[in-house]
Amino acid sequence: MIIEPNTSLVSYTTFGVNVQSKYFVQVHTSSDVRDIVTHELWQQEKHYVIGGGSNILFTQDFDGIIVFNNLKGKKVVEETDEYTIIDVASGENWHEFVVWSSERNLWGIENLALIPGTIGASPVQNIGAYGVEVEEVIESVTCINLVSGKQEMFTHDQCNFGYRDSIFKQHPGKYFVTSVRYKLSKIPRINIEYGAIVDKLAEQNITSPSTQDMVRVVSLIRQSKLPNVGEIGMAGSFFKNPIISEEHAHTLLQQFPDLKYFPLDNGFVKISAGWIIDNLGYKGVQDGNVGTYYKHALVLVNYGNATGSEVWEFAQKIIRQTHDVFNITLEPEVIIL
Ligand SMILES: Cc1cc2nc3c(=O)[nH]c(=O)nc-3n(C[C@H](O)[C@H](O)[C@H](O)COP(=O)(O)OP(=O)(O)OC[C@H]3O[C@@H](n4cnc5c(N)ncnc54)[C@H](O)[C@@H]3O)c2cc1C
Numbered sequence: 001m002i003i004e005p006n007t008s009l010v011s012y013t014t015f016g017v018n019v020q021s022k023y024f025v026q027v028h029t030s031s032d033v034r035d036i037v038t039h040e041l042w043q044q045e046k047h048y049v050i051g052g053g054s055n056i057l058f059t060q061d062f063d064g065i066i067v068f069n070n071l072k073g074k075k076v077v078e079e080t081d082e083y084t085i086i087d088v089a090s091g092e093n094w095h096e097f098v099v100w101s102s103e104r105n106l107w108g109i110e111n112l113a114l115i116p117g118t119i120g121a122s123p124v125q126n127i128g129a130y131g132v133e134v135e136e137v138i139e140s141v142t143c144i145n146l147v148s149g150k151q152e153m154f155t156h157d158q159c160n161f162g163y164r165d166s167i168f169k170q171h172p173g174k175y176f177v178t179s180v181r182y183k184l185s186k187i188p189r190i191n192i193e194y195g196a197i198v199d200k201l202a203e204q205n206i207t208s209p210s211t212q213d214m215v216r217v218v219s220l221i222r223q224s225k226l227p228n229v230g231e232i233g234m235a236g237s238f239f240k241n242p243i244i245s246e247e248h249a250h251t252l253l254q255q256f257p258d259l260k261y262f263p264l265d266n267g268f269v270k271i272s273a274g275w276i277i278d279n280l281g282y283k284g285v286q287d288g289n290v291g292t293y294y295k296h297a298l299v300l301v302n303y304g305n306a307t308g309s310e311v312w313e314f315a316q317k318i319i320r321q322t323h324d325v326f327n328i329t330l331e332p333e334v335i336i337l
Pocket of ligand 1: 048054122125128130168177178182229236
């Protein structure tokens, strides 16, 4: 384990903004993680864990230690006629695990195909797409407590999952996720709640999709809307879809009859942040070095040499306008550092 000083993070985040970290360390094993916690610098410096860097925007140099996760491996720990339980090391690539599972006809994460990033971030962010959240298949999460250096295991209920939220996100810097235990079903559980999936399956004449069909169809839909990582600097959806009261939604619908919304079970309504930003006229715009993706207004992009603070200033402009026009406060889904 080598602690390197003054390292550029440009290739460690998908936004591709050029910031430096005061120190940078790659960890390959749990024991590397424990070693770093006992290192003298650890007590003096602040620290931050990164995986694929696909949900982070650095707005300035990082004045501390960046811990880059490179823990690898996966192991089937239990198998019955109905399910398989797998432990996956946190530095494994998420989409590769989705493909691996689909090749073994295991159900539960096929709708989450092509989400960039690592296994370790999946519980932190409670990643979700097309009607599925990863918490539905998480049995437990094993971490190293970055204060005590001790290993801790969290059951599903202890993870305190919410919309793009978890106990790990609520205590930034406290835990390093080392592995995640997933329980995947051998019994088909096709989730086609989203119309786009139904349409794509019909277009491909698939009536009884396999896990691999689902992965392919979800990937095709995503590729038609989102840029590939590396194609342009970005971090996927920049803002969360806001949740507002029914009365508020009702008022907005009178003014904006084509408002895109999804009623929730609890009397609240989820509004499409992409629709809002598109409606404000931001789809595909370029403002200096930053802007929005031409196919998806919710994806803020670095058109070249943008700094993180330029991206964040642009985001704040959208937040202000959304508040003025819709009386809604957009919250970033991307972590701003
Ligand atoms: C094109 C694109 C599309 C996307 N689509 C989706 C989508 O559909 N749904 C969705 O939910 N997200 C989506 N995202 C966001 C992103 O892919 C996810 O949030 C992903 O889980 C981030 O993984 P990462 O390894 O890159 O995490 P990073 O960006 O490196 O880190 C994210 C957070 O997790 C923490 N973290 C990472 N690893 C660990 C660890 N081992 N232990 C403790 N904390 C850790 C970091 O400290 C940080 O707080 C998209 C991003 C892009 C670029």
